[in-house]
Amino acid sequence: MTQSSQKINMADVARAAGVSMATASRALNNDYGVSEATRRRVLAVAEELSYVVSPEASRLAGGDTGRVAVVVPHISRWFFAALLEGLESVLRAADLDVLLYHVDGIEDRHDFFHRLPARRKVDAVVVLAFPVGEEEQRRLELMGVTVIAAGGQHAPYPNVSIDDETAGRQAMDHLLFLGHRRIAMIAAVDPDQPDEVQPSGRSNAYYAALRDAGVPIDERLVVTVDWGGAQGADAMAKLLSQPEPPTAVYAHSDEVALGAIRTLRRAGLRIPEDMSVIGIDDHPVAELSDLTTVRQPVREQGELAGRMLLSILGGEDTDHDVLVPTQLVIRGSTAPPRA
Template identity: 60%
Template sequence: MPEPVNLADVARLAKVSPATASRALSDHPHVAEATRARVWEAARALEYVVSPDASGLARGTTGRIAVVVPHLSRWWFGAALEGLSDVVREAGRDVLLYHLGDAAARRAFFAELPARRRADAVVLLGFGVDDAERARLERIGVGIVSAGTRIGNHPSVSIDEYVAGRQAVDHLLHLGHRRIGMIVTTDPELDPGQPEGRAAAYRTALADAGVAHDPALTVSVPWSPEGGARAMGELLGLSDPPTAVYAHTDEVALGAVGTLRRAGLAVPGDVSVIGIDDHPLAALTDLSTVAQPAAEQGAVAARMALATLAGEPVEPVATLPTRLVIRGSTAPPARGVRGVS
């Protein structure tokens, strides 16, 4: 098999430097027309295929945006990645995907990062970084954007976690529930600094309604539907179980619903359940939730990254709205329940 043709081969045939060849092939304005024509003639004669790395030599860019995600199988990350990819593709750029997967992959990624300037911007989807990781990101000298979290003073897009939590808990309070459980989801390996907003919303909503906070009604579990099922089991084991449950994500909420039904309890007749996200399964299972625009967060992050590359002003913080979606998993508590006359 013949060796692939590279930019140096084109430059040699056209009798120009590789930098000039790169500028000519990328239609840089500061290249004489005769030189541009000669370079393109050489490229056609050699059947040269422009690579992102070669075409970026003259302008110091690669034409790519790196996207770093901790999960690929979870709904939010997939939806955000799809929204981002659509915008980047329409702009004629390429996406370079890094899947961290677990704590070891995360450590390896940040350890090797300074030597891997393979993109013009980095977008982090749905996880925070510590000071050392942020310093490594900043060291490679590219634009940094985050979606679903904040990274220092770099541009970011997210929902207001506190507002989303209040929408969910206030809905249960307005229905008349006073004994409300909360299932907190954690992902300690990949994001030890979980956003506090959803939990803070629960505590302040109860306080504003004059309801005493009972720590026994809060259960923390690793993220998964199975975790939600286990947490619901713990709440049902209390001497005074909740009449409603607020889960931090829809998938965890659906795990809780499964446990309730296996226990012979009706949802919402005996216990109401609400989540956050508006996962596609929420509509199919009639789960009340707070919808967040996952794909739009990815799209906004992509536009921020592209604007950064173009040297255009970027809004430092974009907060997208959430909305309460009332379905069949929430209702007023049954009469006779404590606190209900």
């Protein structure tokens, strides 16, 4: 049994290597002031004894925790998961551990900011894709650590995200360019977020695009639903029940768009002949469903946020806000309206 290895500490290693603990510590941490020969010897002994420093003791004595808290409102939705994946990869590459905090729903969220379970446990916190309210900011401040954000909007912290309004414009302009004039919008809101802080760039884009195109706005063509495919399906039904349905639908996300498509299919309508549909995100299934969309690089945003954090932690200056570009991806769900 290697059970005994549990009890080995730095003193043992130092003794076995014939050096003091001070030197052993420096060697193990690749610190300055140890000859190459000594370092190698210490490292060899450590390896031999299968020794690893106790993070607890190390942190108690030394400085930072080597951990960062990541706060996410959802895990199993692709967007959030992809963001997390990108972030985790760069943080772990930098030997930072990721503490995952899923704030599931408004109550859980309140609890998180109130109890601050990550307090004293991390060097930084990354807020993933949700807007932080003012009171919540004040709570976060109590932690006294660096905070950055990714994937969200209007964050008061250093932030990487896309420009939602631009993305929305790319989608709308595509539909307009194809000749559509009766364009509906299925706006999606996250029921888990307080209303006041909901970003609205994707909605703004709708109105701005129509205005710029000189198309009058018909509020009956705007449906707001909770985020999700099923809700998108319902919204589409609502749109189809109107006396003068749209010829195209702009959905705030691909999932919502897919829901809309299901309704259209069930109604016997063909896509894109009878109705054009466009989403945002470029969710993996968008490609499988031949859905035209606006792509945003999600994993990259996570990675970028990770690098941003690393450099802030390293004391470097960085851009406060990084905007990553989005891009129209034309597939088979959009076409000019029937003449």
